[in-house]
Amino acid sequence: MIEAHLEMRPAARSLEKALDASPADRAALEAKIRERPRLTARDAALVITRAREIAPSHAVPHASTQSLDRLAHRVRRRTRYRSAPMR
């Protein structure tokens, strides 16, 4: 499992270096990882719960189309596809 990530993700390679796990420790580590409740699952549940709480009362101001166009242009330049890394 870990090896698959290491091959694909530079960040995961840096994690391996930081952890400095020997191959012999991998099985125990993987077992720990599998046992641990996943951060993404915990976070997803929290986000849905909070969104449900605020949704009925959250007032949203409307932006004008013109200001939005300017805004979108700035965002496009600034973000440089950061939110679309899988593209």
Place this chain on the structure above:
Amino acid sequence: MNAVVFVGPSLSAHTARELWPEAEIAPPIVEGDLFRRRATTWVIIDVGVPAPWPEELLRARARGETIVAGGAAALYAVELRAHGVLGFGELYQRARAGLERDDLLTWPREIDHADAITPIDLDDAMRAARGK
């Protein structure tokens, strides 16, 4: 008021439906989803390929729609926070503090099975294993 929750690998549709029975549970958001339908509240947690452009979220905001982003989509909330996109959750907080990168937050395209673990989950587990 109708809400659409885009969630995929992070949480099962069944669990998401239990958390918010009135919401429509949709698969991970892809480019154009915010144009193809209408909702008063969008909740973006998982993102597919091709991912939506930030501009699509801004257009939805201009229509007066509420957008909540978190989980694997936390970076949207960080980038568009000034424009009213709301962020919740630990990943949002960490992304806002600059601790997380794109390649940690996104699901690898190569992995699509239920047993997969995201890079951020791996990172989280390793931090825990190191006692940090």
